[in-house]
Amino acid sequence: MMLQQQFEHAIIVGGSLGGLMMGLALSRSGYAVTILERADSSLRNGAFIRLHTKPYSNSEIERELSNLASNGNNNVEAWSAIQERLLNAVAKEPGITLQHHTPIVSIGQNESSAWATSEKEQTFKGDFLIGADGYRSIVRRYLSPDKPFADYAGYLVWVGKVEKKLLQKKDWKKRQLSNAYFNDSAAGTLTTAMMPGIEGRTNPGQRWIDFCWFDHPHNQLLSELGVLKDGTTQHSLYGEAIPVSLLEELSQTSQAHWSKEDDAILQIAIKDRSLIGAPVNEYIPNILSKGRIAMIGDAAHTMSPMSGAGFNDSLDDDTVAIMDAIKKYPNSIINALSEYQIRGLDVARQDVLAGQGFNRSFGCL
Structure with missing residues (x-):
């Protein structure tokens, strides 16, 4: 059912798996979505992802996206296969505009909107902005200027x-x-x-x-x-x-x-x-949102791939959490993203810390 909201247009910086899932979730809840991706549309080589095949909440969008990612009920899926299915689903969504070859160099916000500016000096403005732009996130540099880079x-x-x-x-x-x-x-x-x-x-x-x-x-x-x-x-x-x-x-x-x-x-x-x-790389966040801007996925919590939790966290702790927060505060995106941070920050930190033991011993740091 479409939400009755006062904010209607979302900008997502980053069109990898997390950004595509977030875009689908927002679009299917009635939002216009613009996804900005720096790379082209080619599929990623190699790598596979271990998936949760059973929903972790009562969220309809979680069930839809989990089923899409797992191709029904597979425990392991190729990264490229998930990417391809998500891209195909996004292409069928009339509410989503996906723009490749669009590196973002700065973002900002004021009392009524948030925006991203590309290296070609194009500005994309929306009611709120989600950073899903990976471990070298430009959104993180805005939200956490004192801790901008993953280690x-x-x-x-x-x-x-x-x-x-x-x-x-x-x-x-x-x-x-x-x-x-x-x-x-x-x-x-x-x-x-x-x-x-x-x-x-x-x-x-x-x-x-x-x-x-x-x-x-x-x-x-x-x-x-x-x-x-x-x-x-x-x-x-x-x-x-x-x-x-x-x-x-x-x-x-x-x-x-x-x-x-x-x-x-x-x-x-x-x-x-x-x-x-x-x-x-690894990144333990001190913040997930500020005003009309939030970050998810590797931008928010970069962790060891040996933890096997990155994709699942991006679905459960990020996409579903933001959608739940928006349902709670349908008329205030600032309150919704603040709720996402309150509920998710400690969880995100603990997930990264769980993989640090492997990183420290294996990386010889």
């Missing part, structure tokens, strides 16, 4: 995927579709999952093997490459930018420490340079 946790996670048909069938016939498998060694922690292929195809020869390799520090090299600057992550390390010496080291380490079947996956990705090295 590098001290290690990388290599993510990627390979076609199962490139691997020997006998090595993978015991692996179940959409289930994650974990291995530990002196080389770190490796998680793998056999996932549906293009357009969700599950027939033999059409599946993908996704992997996440939590690798030990390469801090000096990352600094030399500009990935790290003054202890702050600047960007991820993509295939073509990975030095040959590091690829050789990864190949040797994989061969020495992982099983034959797991090593086969990594060797293909290393040879093809189809892997991404993502520095792991």
Whole structure:
């Protein structure tokens, strides 16, 4: 049922999973939504997400989004598959405008509105603004200028995927579709999952093997490459930018420490340079909202991916929490976002702290 509200237009900075879910939730409750995303619409390579398949509240939007993300009831889903389904759902929503290639450089607010300004000097104004712009959030820099950046946790996670048909069938016939498998060694922690292929195809020869390799520090090299600057992550390390010496080291380490079947996956990705090295970051928030502006997802609470909680928190503790707060205060977005902060700040802090033990021991900080 459409809410009776005095505020009608939401600006969302960031069109990744959290921003797309927030946009769908607001649109389906009667709001006009503009989502601003700096990147293009291409799907993310590799990585998979462990999902809650049962609703954590009585929220209708939680059930809808949880079902959409899990494709019915899958415990594990490829990041790109969730992204694709959310993008398709957004495209069907007449109340949402999604604009790619729109890096935001500043945001602001006054008594009646909030806005975001792009690097092309376009200004997008709404009644309120939600920052879902990741661990390098520009919205966070506005809300928390004394603590604007996430901290590098001290290690990388290599993510990627390979076609199962490139691997020997006998090595993978015991692996179940959409289930994650974990291995530990002196080389770190490796998680793998056999996932549906293009357009969700599950027939033999059409599946993908996704992997996440939590690798030990390469801090000096990352600094030399500009990935790290003054202890702050600047960007991820993509295939073509990975030095040959590091690829050789990864190949040797994989061969020495992982099983034959797991090593086969990594060797293909290393040879093809189809892997991404993502520095792991963490951010413990002191604030979630101010006036007409709030932040969600990695912008609000960046945590170790080993916690397996990032996506689920973005749905349950962020999207659903904001919608519940708006229902409580349908005529005051300032009161609604303040309610979101009051209820969610301690939860967000505890979730990040829960993953810090792994970060501290594994990242050798």
